[in-house]
Amino acid sequence: MLMCRDLAVIASDYIDGELPVFQKMSVKMHLLMCRDCRTFIGNLRASTDLMKAHSSAQADKELIRRIDERVAEALREGPQNPASRDTE
Amino acid sequence: MAHSALNEEQALIEGLKTGNEQSYKEAVRTFTPGMLAVARFYLDHSSAEEIVQDCWVTVIDAVQKFEGRSGLKTWLHRIVANRCKNRLRNSKREVPTDFSDTLEPELADRFNSKGRWDLPPKLQFHDSADSLMENGALSDCLDKHLSALPEAQRSALMLYEAHQHKSDDVCNILDVSASNLRVLLHRARQKIFLMVETFQETGEC
Numbered sequence: 001m002l003m004c005r006d007l008a009v010i011a012s013d014y015i016d017g018e019l020p021v022f023q024k025m026s027v028k029m030h031l032l033m034c035r036d037c038r039t040f041i042g043n044l045r046a047s048t049d050l051m052k053a054h055s056s057a058q059a060d061k062e063l064i065r066r067i068d069e070r071v072a073e074a075l076r077e078g079p080q081n082p083a084s085r086d087t088e
Numbered sequence: 089m090a091h092s093a094l095n096e097e098q099a100l101i102e103g104l105k106t107g108n109e110q111s112y113k114e115a116v117r118t119f120t121p122g123m124l125a126v127a128r129f130y131l132d133h134s135s136a137e138e139i140v141q142d143c144w145v146t147v148i149d150a151v152q153k154f155e156g157r158s159g160l161k162t163w164l165h166r167i168v169a170n171r172c173k174n175r176l177r178n179s180k181r182e183v184p185t186d187f188s189d190t191l192e193p194e195l196a197d198r199f200n201s202k203g204r205w206d207l208p209p210k211l212q213f214h215d216s217a218d219s220l221m222e223n224g225a226l227s228d229c230l231d232k233h234l235s236a237l238p239e240a241q242r243s244a245l246m247l248y249e250a251h252q253h254k255s256d257d258v259c260n261i262l263d264v265s266a267s268n269l270r271v272l273l274h275r276a277r278q279k280i281f282l283m284v285e286t287f288q289e290t291g292e293c
Contacts, residue, residue, distance in 0.1 A: 003203030009190045012274035018255075036208035046213035047281040052249050054230050063124075063137055064116060067144050071112045074145045 002026045007037050011044050097160055104151045116144060119161060122251040123168045129243035129262050130172035139171050146171075162257050165247070169261045190271055192278040211288050226284070229293035233283045237276055240264075244272035245280075 007030055013019045014027050031038050103111025120140060127136035146167065154163060189196075198207040234242060240262075247258045248269075259269050287293060 003199075004205045004208075005191075005196075005199040005203035008195060008199070009274075012277055013270060016273075018270065036205045039209045039212050040205075043209050043211075043213045043285065044277060044281050047284050048249065048277055050230065050284060051234075051245065051277070051280055054227065054234075054250075060137075063140070064120060067116050067120065067141050068113060070141055071116065071144050071148065072109055074148050075107050075109055075112070 002030045004030075004034060004037050004040075007031075007034075008040065011041055012048075014041065015045050015048065098156075101151070101154065101156070101160060104147070105154075107148065112144075112148075115160075119164050120144075122161060122247065123164055125243045125246035125251070126165045126168045126261055127172055128239050130169070130176055135175070136172075139168060139175065143168050143171060161251065162253065162261075165251075165253070165257075165261045169263070173263070190274055192275060192282065194282055195278050209285060211285070213284060213288065225291075225293070226287055229283060229287055230280070232293060233279060237279060241272050241276035241279070244269055245276040248273055 007014075007027060010019060010023065010027070014024065019027065031041065100111055100115060104115060123140045123143060124136060127139045130136070131139060143164070147164070150167065154160075158166070198205060200206045234245075237245070243262060244258060244264070247253045247261065248255070253261070255266060255269060258264075259266055262269070264272070283293075
């Protein structure tokens with residue numbers, strides 16, 4: 001029988017739909033009977049959604065500025081990119 | 089990918105192929121965070137930034153041969169991963185990664201010897217992710233905890249959740265097995281779960 005700890009181990013696989021059918025059924029049965037695990041799965045899922053919403057994941061502005069500069073310089077230097085000259 | 093997104097990506101690729109600086113600016117802003125997440129899986133912070141910068145310069149040439157067999161994002165992430173792997177090969181360094189435990193110790197301690205909850209989660213996270221994110225303090229706290237995640241876990245989480253790669257792509261880019269990716273994702277999610285729980289219970293990060 002699936003215990004709460006076992007469910008915590010496979011919780012992400014359950015959330016992502018990665019469990020085999022039999023195991024998924026065991027989790028569903030357990031969740032019907034166990035409020036604590038329902039809360040846990042709900043909260044783990046909410047944390048995952050939160051992470052997605054936070055995915056603004058901006059790179060450091062200074063790094064972006066340095067990349068812009070290097071790219072612009074490389075584009076100006078040109079021979080690596082003859083097509084750019086045709087369009088200007 | 090939706091039809092309009094595909095068209096947008098095609099237009100961006102054309103811009104990159106013709107050396108349009110504005111297209112590069114757009115692509116750099118869109119793809120650098122993910123490229124950095126890949127590089128940080130393999131390398132320390134400053135080497136990772138260096139590799140990503142070098143990759144963008146390489147892209148100017150390489151994009152001419154880009155045939156669109158994969159999406160632009162996946163292609164860029166693979167370039168970064170290959171460069172990082174080459175650098176590691178040259179320095180004979182290995183990426184130390186711990187796949188041994190699936191449960192975070194802090195969570196594992198909350199079960200009794202019979203495998204039942206001793207300290208179950210007390211609060212339900214009622215608010216939606218969007219309304220939670222309006223809480224600036226929580227957002228700062230999330231930033232802090234994301235930065236503190238082990239590199240392997242953070243990269244896996246960023247690529248899978250934030251940059252929405254499929255599992256197969258993440259495994260390919262990070263050179264990890266499917267089962268190890270599951271461990272990395274689960275460990276990272278538990279840490280974020282524990283952080284949000286502490287924040288909701290105590291208001292502290």
